[in-house]
Amino acid sequence: MGSVTSTSPVRTLVCGTGRMGALVRAAVEADEALCLVGQVGIDDVRALETPGALPEADLVIDFTNVAMLPHLTAYLRHSPAALVSGTTGLGPDEQALLDELSQRMPVMWSANYSLGVAVLRRLAAEAAQALQGFDIEIVETHHNQKADAPSGTAKLLLSAVDPDGQCSVAHGRDGMVGARPAREVGMHALRGGTVAGTHEVHFFGLDEEVCLTHRAASRQIFVSGAVAAAKRLVGREPGRYAFEDLML
Numbered sequence: 001m002g003s004v005t006s007t008s009p010v011r012t013l014v015c016g017t018g019r020m021g022a023l024v025r026a027a028v029e030a031d032e033a034l035c036l037v038g039q040v041g042i043d044d045v046r047a048l049e050t051p052g053a054l055p056e057a058d059l060v061i062d063f064t065n066v067a068m069l070p071h072l073t074a075y076l077r078h079s080p081a082a083l084v085s086g087t088t089g090l091g092p093d094e095q096a097l098l099d100e101l102s103q104r105m106p107v108m109w110s111a112n113y114s115l116g117v118a119v120l121r122r123l124a125a126e127a128a129q130a131l132q133g134f135d136i137e138i139v140e141t142h143h144n145q146k147a148d149a150p151s152g153t154a155k156l157l158l159s160a161v162d163p164d165g166q167c168s169v170a171h172g173r174d175g176m177v178g179a180r181p182a183r184e185v186g187m188h189a190l191r192g193g194t195v196a197g198t199h200e201v202h203f204f205g206l207d208e209e210v211c212l213t214h215r216a217a218s219r220q221i222f223v224s225g226a227v228a229a230a231k232r233l234v235g236r237e238p239g240r241y242a243f244e245d246l247m248l
Contacts, residue, residue: 009035013057017041020063045071084230088152110243111152113225128161135204137186149189
């Protein structure tokens with residue numbers, strides 16, 4: 001089954017009332033293919049868990065935090081809808097909840113909805129294959145209000161360069177750490193100012209370096225990517241979908 005081709009606007013519930021939630025709401029309201037039926041935040045968890053308290057939706061776009069997911073899961077159990085989640089910091093328990101939901105509805109989760117980052121991840125995977133034996137370091141920079149570190153996008157990049165999880169990971173270095181061991185990936189998180197997001201993957205070889213970089217000028221790129229992917233997700237069969245599956 002492909003994405004929805006009906007001329008009826010897709011009923012959309014926005015989950016999140018912070019800065020990203022406001023941007024997502026504005027994007028939904030500006031898109032003729034979508035119809036905003038509501039917006040909920042952490043203060044609305046009781047409504048999420050009460051059948052009939054919120055309008056039915058065909059699509060839920062979630063940019064909140066880990067604590068919100070169990071309540072959103074309750075809503076989706078009694079009001080199934082395609083789910084697009086951009087919440088970062090999810091652990092195994094939260095991913096298991098998404099797996100459970102995907103048995104009944106199409107579910108997409110990504111730590112980053114930038115098309116450029118999707119391409120960066122693909123390039124990083126290709127570079128890691130081609131540059132065997134090179135030392136790899138991942139550096140991410142975000143605004144000083146970001147709660148989690150390293151970023152979800154940095155973790156996606158780690159999985160791209162080390163898909164089998166065979167490398168050790170050094171989260172920064174301190175003290176007399178000695179020579180850098182082989183098959184180690186360095187992960188570094190920088191925080192400051194209002195940086196929307198910069199990610200770099202460095203490959204260090206003998207007398208040469210390759211650096212792949214993506215810089216986000218604003219959060220709008222994540223919103224635009226999430227909304228574009230959401231419209232392609234609605235109407236598909238239940239299952240887990242990756243952003244790259246639908247956009248590249």
